[in-house]
Every structure is written in C-alpha cells, then in structure tokens.
Amino acid sequence: MASCCFPDILCWFQNLPSISQWKSKSLSLFICSSSSSSQSPSLNLSVTRADPVLQSSSPTIVFSINVEFSLIPVALWTSKHYKTDSRSSKLLGEETFPSLSVNFVEDVLHYNGNPCRTGNSYGLRVPKPELDSNFKEIFNLAFLTLVLLVCIYEAPMDLRSSCLNSLKNHLANCRSRNATKVLMKLLGSNLEEQWMRSINLAITNWILEIQASNHTIRTPSSLFSYSLSTFGLWKVHLYCPVIAMDTVNSTHSPPDERLLFSLNYHQLEGVIQFNYRVLKQQNWLDVVVNTDNIRCDITQLVTKALMEEKGEGAAEKHFPSRISLQLTPLVQTNILSVSVGKSSENPAREFEYEKAIEAGFEPPNSYLGIKVSAGETTTVSLKPWKFEESVHGYSANFNWFLHDSMDGREVFSSKPSRFALLNPKAWFRDRYSSAYRPFTRQGGVIFAGDEYGNGVRWKVDKGAIGRTMEWEIRGWIWLTYWPNKHKTFYSETRRLEFREVLNLTIA
Structure with missing residues (x-):
C-alpha cells in the first residue's frame, strides 16, 4: 500500500548537501509505491547534476519526478535548471525556493485543458510567495498537487491507483485546505480558476478511468471548497467537477456517448458572499447578515474544438436548478432570537x-x-426563480428554486414530458440565447443582494462582546440537464453538498 503520510518536501530541499558531498550523480526521496514490496515500482523525487555547457560554467541541477522499476528511473516530470550555491554547504540558497514553488504552480496551470478562458491569456504572472510562516505549507501543497496531476496523466496503472488515493486524502486534510486558502489569495481569482480547472480536469479523467474499470469513487467536496471571513464579509468558493456530484435522478436510458462527453467535461464554479455587521443596541447586539452575491457557473474543462469533436458542443450542459443555504451559529448560548427580513x-x-x-x-x-x-x-x-427564507431553531435558511415556466413545477425534482422534449419552443430549448432565459448567456446564475429583503438578524446578549463566534454554512446546489439543442429524451439532476465554518468577532 502507498504511504498515507507524505514527507516534508521543503525540508528535504533545504537539507540537500552541496554537490561536492554527493557520492553519486543524483539523490532521491521516496514519495509512494504500489505495495510494500521492494520489487514494486515507486514514485520518487530526484535531484540530478546537469552537465555544464561550458567548462567554466557553474554547475546546475534539475529536479524530476520519477518512476523507478528495479532501480531504473523513468522521468515523468522535469523542472527548470537551477544554479547551486557554491558558497554554502547546502545545495541551494534560500532565494531559490520561491522560484521553485512558482515552477510547481506554473506546471500545474499548464495542465489546464481550456487555456483560452484563463487568466494567463491576459498575461497574468504567478507571484513569488514570501519566505514567511506560510511558505512551507504553500511549497508542499504546490508540489503534491503537481504530483497528483503527474500521477493521473503519466504514472503506470499499478502505481497510479494507490498513490492517488493517498494523495487525494492528504490534499483534503485540514493543513492542506488552510494552505490552499493562502495559495489562492496569493494567486488571485483568475489564476485560482485556472488552478482549479487543471485539477478538476485531471479528477474528471481519473473518475472516468475508474468508472470504465467498473469501480466507484466519490471525490470529497471539501477538496474543492474554502471560506474566508474578513472585513464584514463571509465568502465561500466552490469548485467541483460535475462528474463528482451525486446523481439525484435521471432517466432510465443512458445518454449517447457524445452527449455524455459534453456533460462530463464541465465543472461547477460557485461564489457565495454574505455581508455582516454588528449593531449595538441598549440591551443586546444585533448580528445582521445580508446576501451580497450568489454566483454559480458551469464551465467547460476542455476546449470548444474538443467539445465539438468528441461531444455535442459546450452548450449541452447542466444548469443550476436549486440553491439551498443554511447559516447556523455553532455555539448558541448567547443567542436570544433570530428573524428574517422577507415575507413569504x-x-x-x-x-x-x-x-x-x-x-x-x-x-x-x-x-x-x-x-x-x-x-x-x-x-x-x-x-x-422563486426565493424563500425560513427559520429552524436558530438556523436561517435561504432557498432559490427554478420553476418550469410551462407548468410551474420545480425543475430540480421533476422531469420534462416527452411532449415538452419534442417542442422546439419549450423554454429549455436554446436556453442560453433566448431573451427570456433564466440564466446568464454563459449558463450560470447571479443572485444579488438587492432582491432579497433585509437579511437575517440574530439578537445576541452582550456577554458575547470580545468573543469570536463561529457560524456554520451548509449548502446544497442542484444542477439539472434538460436537452438544449441536442435531440434526446435524456435528463438528470445532480447535487453537491458542502460545509464551511465562518468566523465573526464581536467587538
């Protein structure tokens, strides 16, 4: 079995000895293997001395991710060349490590299958991280994410499965999730989207491979979501490949191969933003939370040309049909009451x-x-779209439902009739170009705060002053597919569930 505890990658880099102390041309670090047997192939990180172009040139080194079969290494990934530090007993100077981390991030971004929609098409650059207390976690996260993608695309089958399961679990733990927040803040929103599309394209390919071998897999949503609490703003980012979402209902007959390709190679991208403020009253405090922006987009993971070649085009995709959010204070000792600001x-x-x-x-x-x-x-x-607010205990619930404009039924829990599927004027036909479409032209939805009343108000006793309170946000997003231009009777609905914890300091 592969090891579930990965080595400290940055520590290994920092402690590499100078070339003069090497007893061979390369040094290696074990990452994982397919079994405990010494004869099994293993995945290693190696550093190798590169031959200088000129005799007087300083020696350079190159890093690689290798598969070793009976001590014979096969490179799956190779880094840029780096100069060594001839003045130190260590191989590399501290100034090299930020450049190495950028090398890892850039190579992850290169796995993106739809570069025309990404930030790099506008000339954005990957910034170098500072050598601060967060650097180690960023460095290790960037490297292990690169290992994940290299494993999916390059590693042999018998090694791939065991290593990927360990990598997936490691990248989903609390430390990696916290490092992801820091890295995403460093990259900025445009590069963040490209980063997640690179990962989710690889995850999609991995799931399809496992499905083809008649195995099942679930990708944890925690791997693709994170939250921020700052300056009166609560923000949750969501990224999940459509194929990793649970199927709630579908027609019995499976879709044809080309339609299935189009449906599979998309991902959900969501942003949930709430504004909050604390108002001091004479005898209590009011914690007021308002909807700022709820945005959901379904974006393609491969190019338009590939979608048209192997699928039915990018327009055959799911659309949001219901969004349900629940906000709950986790410690309710100081909560007096809760009220919503919009009537039924x-x-x-x-x-x-x-x-x-x-x-x-x-x-x-x-x-x-x-x-x-x-x-x-x-x-x-x-x-x-219909919006509803409700209260259960001290939990506030926000629900957005998409309704069929023909019969008024909720779309997420229903299926179109055969008559509607044959009707070229049905609302879901050519749904992204109609003037009456319930989506953006790209197929997403945006709910802005100006439509949704005065928000939710919790009354809190003054004993909470000076404390940091935790609020849990739980959410469910339903995506539905009804045919757009393609002639088919197939329809389905999928659902994603997520949970994040948000902080609020009562000053």
Whole structure:
C-alpha cells in the first residue's frame, strides 16, 4: 500500500548537501509505491547534476519526478535548471525556493485543458510567495498537487491507483485546505480558476478511468471548497467537477456517448458572499447578515474544438436548478432570537383564457359534412426563480428554486414530458440565447443582494462582546440537464453538498 503520510518536501530541499558531498550523480526521496514490496515500482523525487555547457560554467541541477522499476528511473516530470550555491554547504540558497514553488504552480496551470478562458491569456504572472510562516505549507501543497496531476496523466496503472488515493486524502486534510486558502489569495481569482480547472480536469479523467474499470469513487467536496471571513464579509468558493456530484435522478436510458462527453467535461464554479455587521443596541447586539452575491457557473474543462469533436458542443450542459443555504451559529448560548427580513411571497398569477368553436357546412353538391373544432388556451405568468427564507431553531435558511415556466413545477425534482422534449419552443430549448432565459448567456446564475429583503438578524446578549463566534454554512446546489439543442429524451439532476465554518468577532 502507498504511504498515507507524505514527507516534508521543503525540508528535504533545504537539507540537500552541496554537490561536492554527493557520492553519486543524483539523490532521491521516496514519495509512494504500489505495495510494500521492494520489487514494486515507486514514485520518487530526484535531484540530478546537469552537465555544464561550458567548462567554466557553474554547475546546475534539475529536479524530476520519477518512476523507478528495479532501480531504473523513468522521468515523468522535469523542472527548470537551477544554479547551486557554491558558497554554502547546502545545495541551494534560500532565494531559490520561491522560484521553485512558482515552477510547481506554473506546471500545474499548464495542465489546464481550456487555456483560452484563463487568466494567463491576459498575461497574468504567478507571484513569488514570501519566505514567511506560510511558505512551507504553500511549497508542499504546490508540489503534491503537481504530483497528483503527474500521477493521473503519466504514472503506470499499478502505481497510479494507490498513490492517488493517498494523495487525494492528504490534499483534503485540514493543513492542506488552510494552505490552499493562502495559495489562492496569493494567486488571485483568475489564476485560482485556472488552478482549479487543471485539477478538476485531471479528477474528471481519473473518475472516468475508474468508472470504465467498473469501480466507484466519490471525490470529497471539501477538496474543492474554502471560506474566508474578513472585513464584514463571509465568502465561500466552490469548485467541483460535475462528474463528482451525486446523481439525484435521471432517466432510465443512458445518454449517447457524445452527449455524455459534453456533460462530463464541465465543472461547477460557485461564489457565495454574505455581508455582516454588528449593531449595538441598549440591551443586546444585533448580528445582521445580508446576501451580497450568489454566483454559480458551469464551465467547460476542455476546449470548444474538443467539445465539438468528441461531444455535442459546450452548450449541452447542466444548469443550476436549486440553491439551498443554511447559516447556523455553532455555539448558541448567547443567542436570544433570530428573524428574517422577507415575507413569504404570495405571487399574483396572470391568466389568459381563450375558447373558440369553428363550424363549417359543405356545399349541397357534395356529401353532407360538418367540421367542428374547439380550442382552449390558458397562460400563467410566473417568475422562473422563486426565493424563500425560513427559520429552524436558530438556523436561517435561504432557498432559490427554478420553476418550469410551462407548468410551474420545480425543475430540480421533476422531469420534462416527452411532449415538452419534442417542442422546439419549450423554454429549455436554446436556453442560453433566448431573451427570456433564466440564466446568464454563459449558463450560470447571479443572485444579488438587492432582491432579497433585509437579511437575517440574530439578537445576541452582550456577554458575547470580545468573543469570536463561529457560524456554520451548509449548502446544497442542484444542477439539472434538460436537452438544449441536442435531440434526446435524456435528463438528470445532480447535487453537491458542502460545509464551511465562518468566523465573526464581536467587538
């Protein structure tokens, strides 16, 4: 079995001896193997002395991720060349490590399958991290993420499975998640999206490979979400490949191969933002939380050309059909009450009722005949999205439901009728180009705070002053596929569940 405890990568780099102390041309660090047997292939990190171009040139070194079969290394990844520190007993000077971390990050970004949608197309650069208390975690995270991608794409099958399971678990632990927050803040939003698309494309390919071998796998959502609490803002970022989401319902007949390709190679990208403030009253405190922005996008993981070559195009994809969020103070000793700021809606409905009877009598010279036809039309006007707030205990719940504009049913829990699927004028046909679409043109949704009342208000006794309170946010996002332009009877709904903890200091 592969080791579940990975070595401290930065520590190994920092303690490499100078070349003059080497007894061979390279040094190696064991990462993982397919079994405990010494004959099994292993994955190693190696540093090798590179031959100088000129005799007078300073020696350089190169790092590589290798698979070793019976002591014969095969390189799966190779770094840039780095100069050694000839004035020290150590191989590398401290100033080299930020450059190495940038090398790792850039090579992760190069695995992105849809570079035209990323920040690098605008000339953004990967910034060098500072040599501070967070550097070690960033360095190790960047390297092990690179190992994950190299494993998925390059490692042999018998080594890949065991190493990937260990890497996945390691990257999902608390330390790695905290390092991810720091790294994402360093990269900025555009490079963050590219980073997550690189990872989720690899995860998608990995899951498809396992499904093809009749195994099952679930990718933990904690690997793709993180939260920030700062300056009166709570923010949660979500990234998850669609294929890793749970299937809630689907038609019995599976989709054709080309449609399946289009559906699989997308990911959910979500941003949830709440504004909060603390208001001091005479006898208590008010903690007021307002919706700032709820954004969900379904973005493709491969290029448009590949989508059209192997799939049914990028427009055949899921769309958000329900978003449910729950905010709960984890310690409720000081909570006095909770109230919401928006009444339950009692929407007006517009009806158009039309009834007609037509009759005709044939001329006398023909056989006697009467033609009678009748028609009846009823039109109901409804908003496509409905928002509801509710309270359970001291938990506040926010729900957005997408409704079928034809019959008013909730989309996430229903399936289109065969008549609707055959109707070219159904609302879900050409849904990203219609003027009445319930989505953005790219197929996502944005809910801004100006539509959703005065938020939620918790009354808190003054004994909480000076404390940091924790709020839990739990969320569920449903994505539904109904055909857009492709002719098919297939439909499905998938769901993602996440949980994050947010902090609020009562000053």
